[in-house]
Every structure is written in C-alpha cells, then in structure tokens.
Amino acid sequence: MENCIFCKIIRGEIPSRKVFEDDRLLVIEDVSPQAPLHLLLLPKKHVVNCLDMTPGEDALAGYALRTGGAIAREKGYADTGFRIVQNNGAGAGQSVFHIHFHLLAGRPLAWPPG
Ligand code: DGP
DSSP states (O other), X not given: OTTOHHHHXXXXXXXXXXXXXXXXXXXXXXSSOSSSEEEEEEESSOOOSGGGOOGGGHHHXXXXXXXXXXXXXXXXXXXXOEEEEOOOSGGGTXXXXXXXXXXXXXXXXXXXXX
C-alpha cells in the first residue's frame, strides 16, 4: 500500500531496527517500546487487521506467532513469560492499519491489559 507506514518500512523506504526478515515476515524493534523487549511482527502482505483476513492469510498469522515464540525463546524469555498481542481498530489501540503483532517481554505483564 502506497502510504502505509509499515509497507514503507517493509520496502526499506523508512529505516527500522531489524531483528528478523524473510519473504513473509519482518520483525523490528518498536519505535516506542513498552517493555524491555518490544518487537513488532509485521507480515509483509498488507492486511488491515484480522477483520480483513481471508483464509489465504491463516498460515501467515500462525507463522508470525511461531516466529515470535522462537525469538522470545532465543532472547531468554521462554521461562519468564512473554506476550504476543494484536490490536484491531482504534478503540482497541490500533494506530497503524497494517496487521502486526506486538511481542512484549522483560517486565511483569498485567492481565487484563487495559
Ligand atoms: P498499534 O498501536 O497496535 O497499531 O501499534 C503500532 C506500533 O507501531 C506502536 O507501538 C508504535 C509503532 N510504530 C509506529 N510507527 C513506527 C515506525 O515508524 N517505526 C517503528 N519501528 N515502530 C513504529
């Protein structure tokens, strides 16, 4: 998408701190970290949020979750715990309308998240 900030990051038009990249997924550090580890798992395909998903994107979501888990383990958070969350709509805190998952770790994570 022309004016999508995450599409621009994925295309390399806006710089980011990359943690992982392959043909389906880009993982970067969040510009405004809310925990010692705060990464964004960005599917490269532009999908607005889960309301915009088709069955063709089911595997993408699973891949993002599995990759997030692998990164959390690699960074030492498998035992202490970590959270992967995804916001849908402005009322739930979505500010960038390109589907993404937040990976948060490194501090106590309260529930419910508020
Ligand atoms: P959400 O509010 O769930 O849509 O999350 C969007 C996140 O994206 C938010 O935590 C801030 C982050 N963000 C916004 N713009 C940029 C950017 O240009 N670079 C990076 N690395 N993160 C960004």
